[in-house]
Amino acid sequence: MTDGGTPSSNGSVSGLDGPQRFSRVLRVGGLKPSLMEALEAGGALVLPDDDRDDMLGRHADEIVAVVTSGRVGVKADLMDRLPALRAIVHFGVGYDGTDADEARRRGIGVSNTPDVLTDAVADTALGLLIDILRGFSAADRYVRAGEWTTKPMPPLARQVSGSRVGILGLGRIGGAIAHRLEAFDCTIGYHNRNVVESSPYQYYSSPRELAAAVEVLVVAAAGGPETQQLVDRETLDALGPDGFLINVARGSVVDEDALVEALQSGRLAGAGLDVFAHEPEVPDALRALDTVVLLPHVGSATVQTRAAMEALTLENLNSFLADGTFVTPVFQPDQKETR
Template identity: 50%
Template sequence: MELKAIGVLMTYPMSSYLEQELDKRFNLFRLWNLPQKNDFFKENSGSIRAVVGNTKVGADRELIDSLPALEIVSSFSVGLDKVDLGHCKEKGIRVTNTPDVLTEDVADLAIGLMLATLRGICECDRYVRGGLWKKGDFKLTTKFSGKKVGIIGLGRIGTAIAKRAEAFNCPISYYSRSQKPESKYKYFPSVVELASDCDILVVACALTEETRHIINRQVIDALGPKGFLINIGRGPHIDEPELVSALIERRIAAAGLDVFENEPHVPEELFGLDNVVLVPHIGSDTVETVKAMADLVVGNLEAHFSKKPLLTPVFID
């Protein structure tokens, strides 16, 4: 069959390598480049059979409904909070994501953020670049090895974080909807209990209705002034204004954040604080992983259109 005739709509400029690979095989449309979206949909919606989305622009109900020939949504992400899964199921649209390939990167970044936050590495770098070393300051930071790490969500990423933290002699505990019988880590049935028992709280769960603002005032207070918060999940996991005031008032020690509620906007009150590390949603942004993710997106589309089993299908409950 002629793949070149198949219209694929990419929602966002997520990877130039992916664009190039899709261009080679399909009739690729770039949603962010369209001057007249209405005209475009009128003209092309019948030929578009696949959407490639990501965590910034996925496939919401409106987009799905405007593409009557849509058969598959292949997401360049592991998280699917920007894809209307219920609606896809209803309409028989298949969904794929890119699990596993980014697990290591996100877990690496979580450990990197813990080290950067506890040991003040970014602050050190600012200090040297600011020419302050010559004035000779003497400030201690916090040791990482041996600290109690509490993980919210013991899925693939949470487990990979746990495995890494164990090599630093960190006792591991976790919270998830239900206890994992196969896990050797200590289980807490509530986030508040987990937060009061650990030194470093890491958010590594999926974003759902139940986990929105899973880090609220109560959890922040339970973590306390010696506690550290790391978020490599999604921005809306944290009640951001609550966190901002806790950081300003030093009601928690520090935070390392890869994600924010209103990306790419980060609360400006944080810019001048030394007890926070701010990185721009780079959890899986490595040359190696982006290539592996792009190959999976393309591979899923090729499998679908040549009627072979999908590589990484999402099963919608």
């Protein structure tokens, strides 16, 4: 190595500090500007969007860690190009853009930033739920367009208090959403991969069964192959023409084509969406509907939350470079899958 650091047996780097401490780190995709500045100040490399061969040809053998977002991630083909890679550090709780199974198979550790964004995302879910049931965004457009003096009042909305709400994915964020809904005297049910023994809420054995029992279905499940289109056409039909869908998880968890059809045909009353299947592209059909509230994936976009996410991302990276472990691992480096 030319940067003075000492590689350990697990691929971490000790003995680096100052402007070269991130010299064996690669940033993949855009991140919070101040985080990108911190990485650049530490000497991190940046993977170009185009024409990557030259950069990888010169530096691929040096790189032990990648910092990326959950949406962009690291696929198996990039892992192939980085033979010394031992850590993928995510800015965000999601890591569905990374081939995590392949990373584990290769002994490459994966970290994320759980907990620090729970409250912000739960607040977003509640805000979307209140907005879409009460029709506040549509009413705002009505006033701004000057229609109060020229057209009939908007139709009556739905009451939030006392409504029946289903949580799809009762993890940290799902639990925080449910806790907030208790203050509205909502009846809460949930579906999860496993029964949460400590939960006071009613468990349903499938998304479809849950949807049939509630007025509002809130999607808070993790993204990835296991939850791809978990909310399918049958689940939306079970939610029904008086039902509402809220999604603060990942766009991939919902069959977006089926959602558009259900909304257009009136088989679903409305939706509040912070995420989409092909971000940043949003179907024109969704943008044309007055029964939908659309947000540009801002569930965790508060000053406090993003600062905490940045700090935890750097903690994970610095911890790996110091001793080969993460502070908040999805799984630690060199925990290889055995087959």
